[in-house]
Amino acid sequence: MSVADERRTDTRAQIRQVALELFAEQGYDKTSLREIAERLGITKAAVYYHFKTKEEILTSLFNEFFAGLDELVAWARARPRTAETRADVLRRYQDLLAGPTGAQLIRFMQEGQAALKDLPAGSEMKERFARLATVLVPEDGTAEQHFRFRLAFIALHLGAFSTDIPADSPEERRAAALNVALDLAR
Amino acid sequence: MSVADERRTDTRAQIRQVALELFAEQGYDKTSLREIAERLGITKAAVYYHFKTKEEILTSLFNEFFAGLDELVAWARARPRTAETRADVLRRYQDLLAGPTGAQLIRFMQEGQAALKDLPAGSEMKERFARLATVLVPEDGTAEQHFRFRLAFIALHLGAFSTDIPADSPEERRAAALNVALDLAR
DNA sequence: GTCTATAATACGATAGAC
DNA sequence: GTCTATCGTATTATAGAC
Numbered sequence: 001m002s003v004a005d006e007r008r009t010d011t012r013a014q015i016r017q018v019a020l021e022l023f024a025e026q027g028y029d030k031t032s033l034r035e036i037a038e039r040l041g042i043t044k045a046a047v048y049y050h051f052k053t054k055e056e057i058l059t060s061l062f063n064e065f066f067a068g069l070d071e072l073v074a075w076a077r078a079r080p081r082t083a084e085t086r087a088d089v090l091r092r093y094q095d096l097l098a099g100p101t102g103a104q105l106i107r108f109m110q111e112g113q114a115a116l117k118d119l120p121a122g123s124e125m126k127e128r129f130a131r132l133a134t135v136l137v138p139e140d141g142t143a144e145q146h147f148r149f150r151l152a153f154i155a156l157h158l159g160a161f162s163t164d165i166p167a168d169s170p171e172e173r174r175a176a177a178l179n180v181a182l183d184l185a186r
Numbered sequence: 187m188s189v190a191d192e193r194r195t196d197t198r199a200q201i202r203q204v205a206l207e208l209f210a211e212q213g214y215d216k217t218s219l220r221e222i223a224e225r226l227g228i229t230k231a232a233v234y235y236h237f238k239t240k241e242e243i244l245t246s247l248f249n250e251f252f253a254g255l256d257e258l259v260a261w262a263r264a265r266p267r268t269a270e271t272r273a274d275v276l277r278r279y280q281d282l283l284a285g286p287t288g289a290q291l292i293r294f295m296q297e298g299q300a301a302l303k304d305l306p307a308g309s310e311m312k313e314r315f316a317r318l319a320t321v322l323v324p325e326d327g328t329a330e331q332h333f334r335f336r337l338a339f340i341a342l343h344l345g346a347f348s349t350d351i352p353a354d355s356p357e358e359r360r361a362a363a364l365n366v367a368l369d370l371a372r
Numbered sequence: 373g374t375c376t377a378t379a380a381t382a383c384g385a386t387a388g389a390c
Numbered sequence: 391g392t393c394t395a396t397c398g399t400a401t402t403a404t405a406g407a408c
Contacts, residue, residue, distance in 0.1 A: 011391080027300030029215050032383065045386085046392050054384065112300040114213030126350075143353040143362035147344065150351065151337050151366065158333065164312075165336065167329040176329035180337065184366075197373080218401065232374050234403070 012050040014040055019057045024104035024161075028058060028115040055119065062121040065105050068096045069128050076135045086136050086185040090152055094178055097160040107161040110154070129153070136185075152181040198236045200226055205243045210290040210347075214244060214301040241305065248307040251291050254282045255314050262321045272322050272371040276338055280364055283346040293347040296340070315339070322371075338367040 018039050022031040033054055037044045051057045072092055079085040096102055109116065109125060116122030137149055158165065159177020167173035204225050208217040219240055223230045237243045258278055265271040282288055295302065295311060302308030323335055344351060345363020353359035 026303070030300070033385090034383080042391090043393060044384085045394080048385070049391060052385095108300075110299075111303075112298070113296075114216070114294075114298040114301065117212070117297075130350075141352075143351060143359055144365055146351050147341060147362055147366045150344065151341055151370075154340060155333060155337055158336065164316075165329060165332050166327075173329055176333055179330055180333045180370075184337075184370075219403090220401085228373090229375060230402085231376080231404085235373060238403095240402070 011040070011042070011046070015047055015050055016057065016060060020061055020101055020104050020108075023058070023061075023112075024108040027112040028108070029112075055121075058119065059121055061101065061105060062125065064101060065096075066124065066128065068099070072096065073128065073131050073135065076132065081136065081138065083186060086149075087182055089132070089136060090156065090178065090181050090185055093153065094156050094159070094174065094181075097156060098174075103160040106157050110157045110161075148184045152184040155181040155184065197226070197228070197232070201233055201236055201243065202246060206247055206287055206290050206294070209244070209247075209298075210294040213298040214294070215298075241307075244305065245307055247287065247291060248311065250287060251282075252310065252314065254285070258282065259314065259317050259321065262318065267322065267324065269372060272335075273368055275318070275322060276342065276364065276367045276371055279339065280342050280345070280360065280367075283342060284360075289346040292343050296343045296347075334370040338370040341367040341370065 015036060019031070019036050022036060022039075033044045033047050036057075037047050051060070072089065075092070076085060076089050079088075097106055113122075116125070133146065133149060137145055155177045159174045159181075162173075165173060165176075167176060201222060205217070205222050208221060208225075219230045219233050222243075223233050237246070258275065261278070262271060262275050265274075283292055299308075302311070319332065319335060323331055341363045345360045345367075348359075351359060351362075353362060
């Protein structure tokens, strides 16, 4: 199978990939279907053959992440609400972010919350995090504990993509982020 | 001076106020000048009399906040790089957020970073925070310390507007946020 | 200082040929 | 599966009357 043949068959996958890149870089609203199409050397109409709407591209990207996140929630539920579980969840969540699309998707989510606000994908993501919080924060958790937990996840997010935090390598940045997250969820 | 007379003279101020509300609620891009005008019972063209461009409204809002932030940076610079200074800076920063426009502006900034990315106001804000970091983080600061410092500010931001963190009152929420921030910058 | 009217442009989405 | 062409709608911004 030649390179050209391969390219021909997975236009849909390429659209997803390019869209994710652009969404992460410049946000959902600012990324037009024309721009996505141009990067692939096709037309807007061709994109519409593979996805019924622009939002469907987004949904398709989020669903992949949701699958991993749901697994994590289920895993957490089956465990005691201890400090050790919290630490394990954070470690596993960071592994999830290290996946192929994780970092870009989460950057897009972290920096473009406003754009996601009215979209189903946005509410679904929020729901998942709320579920995680319910499982992990003590029943009578104080506001402070909720803050700490929420910030722990933000720490991991920043560790996954934030370039303007000085670190010698991406690995060191992720390690530092995990340390802070673990301390917050302590 | 009647209420009607007062209203007549400060249309510019009203535009700023309504724009800030809408920017915070739904983001910069999604807020149109038509929407701003409609809320005030005037037309789009009338808005253009008071502001040359949409971006100028944004700039005008940010400049107010920058003034307070610059004061804080100057104050911090004149102090020793100690844990006590860091704590004082966080406390003063929270006071800044408690100002009339602070919380809305910061919500808009925190949730709509993607929209601000290519705007001068966005880079200026980033610059200010970088300056604050330079003053407060030790010269040989580790990546972990940078994370902690950055998260301390995010904690205060969430404390200023985030409604989905359970707390009995806004005051309690802010107090909890400050506690976490102080712990992070310890 | 506010209006009506409109220019110029971009967007998401569709129709129909090939 | 991809194309050209287009529809309908929104946007920022401007011109000129009042």
